């Protein structure tokens with residue numbers, strides 16, 4: 001080969017190397033762009049469930065990862081509580097989107113995975129070590145990246161990526177992006193929990209722990225919309241303690257507070273998941289019973305009334321504080337189905353309040369329905385049966 005063809009061959013090789021480097025740089029640039037987009041979305045996630053869905057589904061799809069799972073420490077069941085509260089009732093699709101999430105009672109399953117909380121662990125898939133993290137069924141994984149999630153120097157969980165490509169997560173691969181991702185995810189998780197805590201604090205009643213009026217007003221509009229969309233019944237109970245001023249005056253304000261806590265507890269114990277109870281103000285509580293026909297709602301109201309009067313409060317000195325409650329019941333009836341959810345919800349509560357007034361006027365410690373029985377028959381389920 002003469003010197004000019006040698007030069008040409010060398011030149012060709014260099015061009016090829018340059019092209020390959022350019023391709024790699026473009027691919028890295030593209031990866032970086034997608035990574036930054038995802039980072040922004042993680043930071044902007046509005047709830048814990050949104051954050052988890054981004055991590056478990058969108059990250060996997062966006063980066064073509066074969067399997068993504070996440071283990072989170074949830075010692076006091078706070079995270080599971082937040083997720084339950086966020087999930088719409090019976091929403092299977094919503095639930096499926098959180099497949100891959102494991103909530104841990106202790107760190108035992110993940111604490112030995114990491115030598116150092118600042119560094120992800122990359123390498124070949126090890127059946128005994130890694131199968132519990134990815135579960136079954138998962139694809140035939142060949143390499144894994146395990147990212148420690150930590151806050152204030154303590155492990156709070158781990159994020160797991162699995163690939164069927166043995167070279168994707170090689171031990172010697174650079175881990176800068178994964179380290180950055182782990183740091184961001186850890187902060188976002190902490191933020192999401194704090195955000196939910198604050199949100200809850202603003203929507204709960206401090207004395208009794210049930211929801212407050214603000215939450216109820218928001219929730220009642222959602223329930224009215226759902227009842228209208230799915231043609232469900234919706235019942236509203238308005239409860240007011242009887243002669244509560246006398247309780248305060250005779251036994252003291254602290255005893256009155258204990259009574260209110262007890263009432264909240266009794267009401268809650270009579271309801272299903274998905275029903276809503278809130279303290280409306282002072283000694284008034286409101287309850288929403290979705291999908292409860294009139295007779296069923298009336299039975300629940302009676303049950304609440306009876307268990308309250310059957311549970312007088314015994315003070316430390318031995319005195320007994322008699323308690324009873326009057327309850328107004330209203331149904332979201334067919335005639336009310338046009339109009340804004342806010343107006344419909346207010347009408348429903350007002351009707352229940354009017355029925356409560358009749359219960360008080362009728363002698364207290366009783367349940368009164370907002371309209372005579374025939375009109376209760378106009379409730380949605382009754383109309384459905386007639387069709």
Ligand SMILES: Nc1nc2c(ncn2[C@@H]2O[C@H](COP(=O)(O)OP(=O)(O)OP(=O)(O)O)[C@@H](O)[C@H]2O)c(=O)[nH]1
Pocket residue numbers: 207240241242243244245246248252253254255256257260281282283360364
């Ligand atoms: N202990 C306590 N009392 C409260 C609280 N909020 C409101 N109250 C009291 O609830 C009482 C309500 O009294 P009224 O509205 O006159 O009604 P009532 O005595 O229950 O009489 P009826 O409703 O007509 O049966 C007042 O004495 C309020 O001070 C609270 O958070 N704790």
